[in-house]
Amino acid sequence: MRLSTKGRYAVTAMLDLALHGSDGPVTLADISENQGISLSYLEQLFASLRSKGLVRGVRGPGGGYFLGRDADEISIANIICAVDEWVELTRCRGQENCSRGHRCLTHSLWNSLSKQIYEFLEGITLQELIENSDVLDIDGQQKREKESLKLAS
Amino acid sequence: MRLSTKGRYAVTAMLDLALHGSDGPVTLADISENQGISLSYLEQLFASLRSKGLVRGVRGPGGGYFLGRDADEISIANIICAVDEWVELTRCRGQENCSRGHRCLTHSLWNSLSKQIYEFLEGITLQELIENSDVLDIDGQQKREKESLKLAS
């Protein structure tokens, strides 16, 4: 598993899409302005997302992007995997090159953790993130609520 | 939250340390050989880990590194935070620059997810990873068990 700023951009853009998609297709120009990501970088990201079927492009004037499937069918892991190439850097894949048992054990432990993280993110869908965010972010909100008003109009 | 190969190296090295620390201090040269990470890169990582108190160096012949505290007191989040600088790239921090409500909402959702990931990794200690790995990795093992023998001696 790998969670970089690239993956973050992708998740952010997908969230934007999920929030606005009901009003019609969302243009990359909109997302670019909303999220402060350059248009061409978004094009790169969306090329990956499109190839994985996570978004659907509509060409021509009035066009833009929709989610490729329902928000409750898209996991965070789906999105991150689409843009972040999977890097398997353990030198001993399976049984080869395992000069000592320790190395394999360490790698096995890492794989176990990696899998846990993946499964965790696979268990969170865009839909859940949107629906539960208010609840989940409550204590974070409360800290700021004294000096700031409601953020989301 | 950010999970890069750098963080992976750090976690891997810490696992190595946790596994061998009981036999006496572990040298970076050992870890370098076991995990295939260059010695000087390990030195960089361990400088960060040491400054956060996650490891303790023992100098002189026969020296090396120990865990800075018990394995059940060190979370994966601790390790990753020590080596991966925290990047907060949301342009609208709190309430500033929020031209539209949507941007803030998206960022709020991202922060919510980010927090979930952090708390998840904060909840996993080195100790738990070591103790539970066999259980956690069972179905992963089963997939490979047909073509490969036991990996860890």
Added chain:
DNA sequence: ATAATACTTGACTAATTTACTGGGTTTTAT
């Protein structure tokens, strides 16, 4: 004391990834 071992520090660099620029070409609503 001395040498071996091991950690410390810092500057430097190659490789990779990230993020972006700029130029196109299609497609399609109007």
Added chain:
DNA sequence: ATAAAACCCAGTAAATTAGTCAAGTATTAT
């Protein structure tokens, strides 16, 4: 036809990652 948008592609600057090199300092077995 025109313009708005997706789509495509080559390049590239900035940042990060991963590693090298070199000259230390500290510790301790001998």
